[in-house]
Amino acid sequence: MITFSNVSAPKKLFKSTHVSSLVHIFAPALDSTSCLTTILQLLALSIETQSLRLSLQSHARCHHLGVTQHQRIAQKLIFSYGYFEHPADARLVFDSLLVKNLHICNTLLSGYGKNQLFLESLEIFREMCRFYILPSADEFTFSVMLKSAGEFGDVFVGEMVHGRGLKDGLLLDTVVGNSLMYMYCRCGSFKDSMKMFDEMPHRNACSWNSVIAGYAKLGLEKQEKASDYFSLWDFAKGMQAEGLKYDAFTISTLLPLCGGDLKSDINDRFDYGRELHCYIVRNGLDSSSRFGDEVHLGCCLIDMYSKNSKIYEAKMVFDRLKYKNVFSWTAMINGYVLHKNYDEAFLHFREMQWGARIEPSKVSIVTILPACSSFTGLMGGKQIHGFSVRRGMNNESSLCNALIDMYSKCGSLHYSRLVFEHECIDKDAISWSSMIFGYGLHGQGQQATMLFDEMLQNGIKPDTTVVVGVLSACCRSGLFNEGIRIYESFVNNCDVEPTMEMCACMVDLLSSSGQFDRALNFIKTMPVEPGPSIWGALMSASALHGNSHMADLAYKSLVQIEPENSSNYIGLSNVYASLKRWDTVAKLRMMMKERGLRKSPGCSWININSKTHSFLVADKSHPRSDSIYTILDQLVSTMKLSHYIPDFVYLVEIIE
Known part of the structure; x- marks a missing residue:
């Protein structure tokens, strides 16, 4: 009699035998008293080997043996069908049960959550709260429902579940509290999440991580007030003050906030990133036994150093990784692209395929495509496009958008249009804006405005990026009336506040047509504070038309905003040189020399x-x-x- 408890040979057989035939191999065992254990292990093996066929065969064997009403087997079957994205089959198994215990109900709820069937899970939860047919909900039930509400973004349902948990006295449980904070953060109610955190009697590392992740997701660290940003780090330090250590999730959440995106505190943010790196090394998280933790932290460190223009340090982190997968290679390639070191980016892209034998993912291709438009030219972009076609990835929206942008910048507007029309099946706002930007880049403003009107006719609501693209196209082509029409229509009809980029396009449009007084009045009345792009557009148009008065005004504003930018001095110097005002040119050159400024x-x-x-x-x-x-x-x-x-x-x- 063969049983799993006393046989080791079948485990070796797994490596040489197709998993779908294991049910037939162990048919004698399934007729023995150990049949339940055998079926459970086969179902576990089907998940481990990603074999839906083995799960189906195990289910058929359960019918043959008449054990489909067994609670553990039914629970395992429901879990398997949920894992393989067959929730309808999981529901059939659930409905066939004469007796349903709490674990089976929770397993079905969890499967619905993984398959994003929020309404179906809500129906089961309501039945469990009525106590009629299904058992009453416990802490795990509430945790699953709160997570589903957060994923679905329905704060109203989340509040109802919160109220029910309060009524049943389950909110004292730490896991339920963490799920509540997760739900509120995902729904954008960060204040409610913090209130829940403050009221929790017992907090663990997951509690702190939930708030930190919610803070990072909502982008509070990017607000102009420095106190809002630094409060995050003060909060994170409070976690250690309570005797809890940062884990891999905590650090991977904090590291993306240490990039050099904010000009006011780049050095401080980078210092936090270096401290986190030291913490990783000191606590051995970089040599964690868990493969995923080491690779994920390595990718976050590479990204952090790359965004702070520390490409050498990023390469050192990459070289010290024991295991390199497609994510770590992509992070390193992205670092070189950000650093504009396109030669090294392509070398690593080739080494990933030929040396490490790792096939690039969709993200890898999207990452390397911008380097084609700046470095290798059209041939390199075509080769990568061909690779994506061979791998069947060319219909992905993000990849199509990157291809449209690459072909436009490489001077092949025809290929951009072909990708837009034939390969980009699901066009989003980025797809339309990429094509509009391409037309604008090639001076085809009329085509850009026609495509913009076509986008509106298809019922796609334009965002500010699309409007900036079509306004920029109008500026390049001198379509004054079209630009004014689009701007006024978007601002007045869509009730949207103009952005700095939109205002810069309007200033460029007005001043390029010689209407300097109107452009200056627009600057004075626009709802945003004029920045370098606004005054730069005015100064460029002044140089084009030889208007030294406006050039002086724009120059003074630019120098006041960006006193260390050499391009401002060079631009004004060219204006005065065209007007033969050599004494002023000499003064500007002397001023640049005194300040140690040189043009790149x-x-x-x-x-x-x-x-x-x-x-x-x-x-x-x-x-x-x-x-x-x-x-x-x-x-x-x-x-x-x-x-x-x-x-x-x-x-x-x-x-x-």
């Missing part, structure tokens, strides 16, 4: 025979620089023979 040199790329060559202004590092400068001298001589007189404005930029 321009850089260009060219791809020849699959090799990319980069050039800086006055650069002689290229191995063929002598030949290149010889050809340039010949071109200059030819231009002089043709009586071509270069514009002094551009000579000033070259000298810089």
